[in-house]
Amino acid sequence: MKWTRRDLLKGLGGLPILGAVWWAGAGSTVHNRRERNEILEQLNIRPSLPPTVPEIGGEAVRVGIIGFGIRGEQLCRALGYATEEWKEETRLEKEEDPNNTAMEDFMKQDKLNVKIVGVCDVFDVRAERAINSFSTPENKVKRYTTYKEMIHSGDVDAVVIATPDHWHAPMSIEALNNNVHVYVEKPMTHTVEETYALREAANQSKAVFQVGHQHRQTLSFSTARDIVEKGTLGHVSLIQTNTNRNDDNGAWNYDIHEKASPQTIDWDQFLGNAPKVPFNKNHFFRWRKWWAYGSGLSGDLLTHDYDRLNCVLNMGIPASVSASGGIYTHNDGRNVPDVIQVNMEFPNYSTGSSQVKGKEKGMTFCYSATLGNGFNRPTILMGHDATMELGNNLTIWPDSASTRYAEMLENEKMKPHIPIYQYNPAANVPDAISSATSQYFADKGLMWTYIDGVRVDSTFLHMREWLSIIKNGGQVSCGIKEGFEEAISAHMAGLSWKLGRKIEWDAEAEKLVPMEGIDFDQVLLANENWEMQNEIISTG
Amino acid sequence: MTDTIDNRKVSISITLLRILVGWHFLYEGIIKMYNPEWTSFGYLASAQGPLKPIFTALTDASIIGWVDTLNITALIVVGITLILGFFERKGALVGIGLLTLYYLAHPALPWVTQLNTEGSYWIVNKNLIELVVCILLYNYPTGHFFGLSYFKQTKTTDQNLAR
Numbered sequence: 001m002k003w004t005r006r007d008l009l010k011g012l013g014g015l016p017i018l019g020a021v022w023w024a025g026a027g028s029t030v031h032n033r034r035e036r037n038e039i040l041e042q043l044n045i046r047p048s049l050p051p052t053v054p055e056i057g058g059e060a061v062r063v064g065i066i067g068f069g070i071r072g073e074q075l076c077r078a079l080g081y082a083t084e085e086w087k088e089e090t091r092l093e094k095e096e097d098p099n100n101t102a103m104e105d106f107m108k109q110d111k112l113n114v115k116i117v118g119v120c121d122v123f124d125v126r127a128e129r130a131i132n133s134f135s136t137p138e139n140k141v142k143r144y145t146t147y148k149e150m151i152h153s154g155d156v157d158a159v160v161i162a163t164p165d166h167w168h169a170p171m172s173i174e175a176l177n178n179n180v181h182v183y184v185e186k187p188m189t190h191t192v193e194e195t196y197a198l199r200e201a202a203n204q205s206k207a208v209f210q211v212g213h214q215h216r217q218t219l220s221f222s223t224a225r226d227i228v229e230k231g232t233l234g235h236v237s238l239i240q241t242n243t244n245r246n247d248d249n250g251a252w253n254y255d256i257h258e259k260a261s262p263q264t265i266d267w268d269q270f271l272g273n274a275p276k277v278p279f280n281k282n283h284f285f286r287w288r289k290w291w292a293y294g295s296g297l298s299g300d301l302l303t304h305d306y307d308r309l310n311c312v313l314n315m316g317i318p319a320s321v322s323a324s325g326g327i328y329t330h331n332d333g334r335n336v337p338d339v340i341q342v343n344m345e346f347p348n349y350s351t352g353s354s355q356v357k358g359k360e361k362g363m364t365f366c367y368s369a370t371l372g373n374g375f376n377r378p379t380i381l382m383g384h385d386a387t388m389e390l391g392n393n394l395t396i397w398p399d400s401a402s403t404r405y406a407e408m409l410e411n412e413k414m415k416p417h418i419p420i421y422q423y424n425p426a427a428n429v430p431d432a433i434s435s436a437t438s439q440y441f442a443d444k445g446l447m448w449t450y451i452d453g454v455r456v457d458s459t460f461l462h463m464r465e466w467l468s469i470i471k472n473g474g475q476v477s478c479g480i481k482e483g484f485e486e487a488i489s490a491h492m493a494g495l496s497w498k499l500g501r502k503i504e505w506d507a508e509a510e511k512l513v514p515m516e517g518i519d520f521d522q523v524l525l526a527n528e529n530w531e532m533q534n535e536i537i538s539t540g
Numbered sequence: 541m542t543d544t545i546d547n548r549k550v551s552i553s554i555t556l557l558r559i560l561v562g563w564h565f566l567y568e569g570i571i572k573m574y575n576p577e578w579t580s581f582g583y584l585a586s587a588q589g590p591l592k593p594i595f596t597a598l599t600d601a602s603i604i605g606w607v608d609t610l611n612i613t614a615l616i617v618v619g620i621t622l623i624l625g626f627f628e629r630k631g632a633l634v635g636i637g638l639l640t641l642y643y644l645a646h647p648a649l650p651w652v653t654q655l656n657t658e659g660s661y662w663i664v665n666k667n668l669i670e671l672v673v674c675i676l677l678y679n680y681p682t683g684h685f686f687g688l689s690y691f692k693q694t695k696t697t698d699q700n701l702a703r
Contacts, residue, residue: 003691011690014559014624021563021619025570033575098593 035413039420042408043232047423048222051461053468056113061181061467064118064156066147066171067163068126070254071185075160075212076130078459079114082106083133109460112467118156120144122266123284125259146269147171151180158207158470160463161185164293165300166274169194176205181470183463185212186307187299187490188483191521192512195487202480210466210476211483213307217461220394223423224312231352232396232421233383234404235360236313241305242377243297243369251330251338251371252288252300256281275527282333289334291494292527296336297369298323298493305367305379306344307478307486312390313351317485318344318365321492322502329372335527338371342493354385354404367493386420394423488512491524498523555682558622561673565635566619572612579608587645588652595645614638622677625687632678639671 003011063079065072073083090103119130119141127143135141144150147167151159151174158181161171169189175182176198188211189195202209215221227233245251262279270284274292277283287293288300309315325340344365353360368377381388385402389395398405400416408414462477469476492503492512504513512520572578581604587595598607614634621631648654648661648668657665683689 007690010686011688014562014687017559017563018566018620018623021566021623022570025567026574029571029574 039408039414043227043421044230045223045232045421045423046226048219048226051217051465053465054472054474056464056467056471058113058471060113060115061470062117062155062157063114064120064144064150064159065116065130066120066150066159066161067167068119068121068130069162072121072126072160072162075162075183075185075459075463076116076134077106078109078457078463079116079160080109080111081116081134083129085129085133105457109457110464112460112464113471114467115139116141118142118144118150118153120147120150122269123257123260124264125257145266148174151175151178157181158183158467162212164270164287165295166190166293167272169198170272172198172209173201176201176207176209179205179207181207181466182209183212183466184210184483186303186486187295188487189491190295190299191524192488192491193521195484195491199480199484208466208470208476209480209483210462210469211478211486212459212462213304213311213478213482213486214459214462215304215308216311216477216482217458217465218392220390220392220423221308221311224388224390224394227388227394227396227421228312228351228381231354231404232386233351233381233388234385234399234402235353235355236351236381236383237360237363238382239309239363239365239380240377240382241309241365241367241379243301243305243367243371244374244377245371246374250374252286252294252334253330253332254285256285260284289332289336290527291335291525294336295490295494296497297325297338297340297371298342298497299490301369302340302342302367302493303486303490306365306489307482308379308390309365310482310485311477313349315346315349315363315365317488317505317507318492319347319507320345320502320504321489321496323493323496324500325369325497329370337497340367340369340493340497342367342496344489344493351383354402360384392424394421395419396421491520495520495523498526550680551682551685554676554680555625555686557673558625558628558677558682561635561670561677562619562622562624562631564619564670565615566623569612569615569619572608573616579604580611583645586655588655589644589647589649591644611638625681625683625685625689628683628687628689629678629681632674635674636671636678639667639674643667643671 065076068076073086076082077086087103090100090106094100094103116130116134117139119127119134120143121127121130131141131143142153142155144153147159150156151171159171159175161168161175161182161184163171163185165187168184168187169191172182172184172188189198228236260281265279265284267279267284271277283290283293288296294300321342321344323340323342325337327334327337328339330338344367345362346365347362349363350361351363379390381390384399385404386399387397396419398409398414398416398420400409402409405414405420409416414420466476468474488505492505495512496503499515499518501515505511506513581599584595584599584604584607598604615638618631618635618638621627622635643665646652646655646667648657648663648665650662654661659666681689684692
């Protein structure tokens with residue numbers, strides 16, 4: 001049998017094609033990887049590992065819940081306690097949408113060594129809901145009619161405070177003075193004065209104090225800290241961060257319970273130090289809309305963004321704050337603004353510079369919020385060398401005029417519109433120069449945060465840290481220092497909006513720069529047109 | 541005579557089609573094989589349509605590694621068999637299987653949001669077209685015309701002649 005050249009061509013002609021495709025595929029992949037590794041090596045960013053905490057051993061921590069509303073229930077779920085009502089609701093939601101994994105996620109959550117032993121809520125329905133759902137034959141959840149009674153009972157080791165803002169400080173201080181551990185929702189305080197008093201109490205107390213900024217547990221933020229510290233972005237001169245909401249829930253118009261009445265709600269206790277007004281369901285369920293109980297966008301939502309960035313940059317309290325805005329989208333009797341722009345100045349802050357010494361210094365933190373539009377504006381850190389989008393995923397783009405990356409940009413190893421680094425906590429590895437595809441998936445939030453294959457809620461991590469430190473000692477991630485900075489910054493923003501003036505901070509004296517004839521706390525608590533608004537509410 | 545020329549033209553056309561489809565499969569497989577960080581996680585996690593739960597289940601941490609390896613192997617096997625014209629019918633079958641899965645994970649159905657598509661599709665998309673091409677390649681093997689199977693056929697012809 002003999003093969004002619006024609007035979008060989010017809011029989012083996014595929015081989016060179018096979019070789020060529022193989023060579024091209026392998027070559028381009030290896031080349032891309034080498035270029036990518038070169039950039040990654042230069043950036044030298046270390047993605048953060050999931051937080052680990054020492055075990056919460058020994059006797060279960062006995063926890064009392066103060067305030068069992070929407071947030072209170074969420075915090076209890078993070079502790080491993082879900083109400084029967086929530087379970088039923090979730091079951092129905094799952095029937096409608098099989099993709100709803102809320103229940104599975106809850107069931108998969110690690111069990112914390114805690115026991116909810118008491119509840120304190122001024123609304124009977126809520127207190128009873130906790131008692132009915134969380135009581136077991138061995139552990140009957142006790143209802144306390146006042147927070148003081150609970151704190152002094154000797155039966156609780158720790159309290160979780162999820163009340164309206166005007167109760168945060170008095171309750172926290174009472175607990176800390178009695179060495180009862182505290183987990184308090186943000187904002188930490190309602191007035192400037194309280195902020196100092198609470199700091200004093202926390203510093204004097206043996207108890208562990210944690211402010212509920214759970215995002216401090218998010219892996220991407222600790223990675224972002226590494227990115228900024230390594231000078232990846234160069235000098236950051238502007239931070240842009242936003243709140244965009246456009247629905248009733250987002251505008252704090254929560255449901256009003258049918259059983260709410262002066263008989264089922266201890267109205268005087270709800271009011272506390274707030275101005276005495278007649279019983280008002282609107283005020284009770286939608287307290288975030290009035291300065292008497294809440295703190296508006298500046299205390300409620302700006303604090304999230306401020307603390308998120310303070311966790312990454314550790315920039316502290318701004319030298320000055322100016323704010324503007326108004327009630328433009330929900331003129332429904334509220335007296336807190338629903339559109340606000342807050343500019344915080346940090347004239348001496350720097351994230352480092354790649355240019356000549358002294359050229360770059362100072363940063364503005366710009367918070368922009370509306371409750372009348374839901375378009376997603378991301379958080380952006382704008383540096384001389386690069387721009388970073390900060391969320392659950394991180395994306396960094398080099399700046400076309402960067403000094404640090406000038407050479408790589410010139411050699412076209414970097415291109416301004418292509419990310420040089422992308423981080424997503426769900427992927428096995430950091431991704432530089434990622435494809436349009438993975439960028440798309442990341443943007444859509446399709447990559448969840450997993451720890452050991454389980455989807456994890458950051459509130460759970462934040463509470464676990466608090467409990468572990470109660471048992472083992474250590475430093476919480478959002479303690480009194482962070483809480484103090486958050487509260488003062490938020491109050492400065494609120495004051496600036498109310499006064500229409502720039503509020504300054506004297507860092508040396510650790511005091512707001514006084515304004516003649518103005519009592520800051522009086523301004524913060526003031527409720528202009530209060531009477532008129534009550535009328536609108538009663539007719540509306 | 542006309543028939544023979546037409547047959548020849550058809551064989552050349554289908555052979556070309558076979559080489560190009562093989563080329564596409566092989567390149568996709570090689571790119572993934574040489575990139576240890578590649579994973580089908582995103583593609584599967586974002587799956588849509590009626591079989592979404594099955595594809596989502598494949599993203600489980602315990603099996604995603606196997607899914608990735610299997611996918612790369614299958615892509616390369618299809619690529620090699622189609623380019624070389626050897627076991628090409630088996631290769632075409634594997635190709636049909638793969639493309640069916642790809643199509644079902646992200647079907648071009650009007651009520652399903654199209655992710656990452658560079659064109660506009662209504663029911664028919666490129667995966668579906670390539671799938672039908674694989675059916676053609678299965679039914680009309682050309683390896684004996686251009687490919688390793690040429691030797692097999694020549695050998696048989698020689699034996700036939702010897703008889």
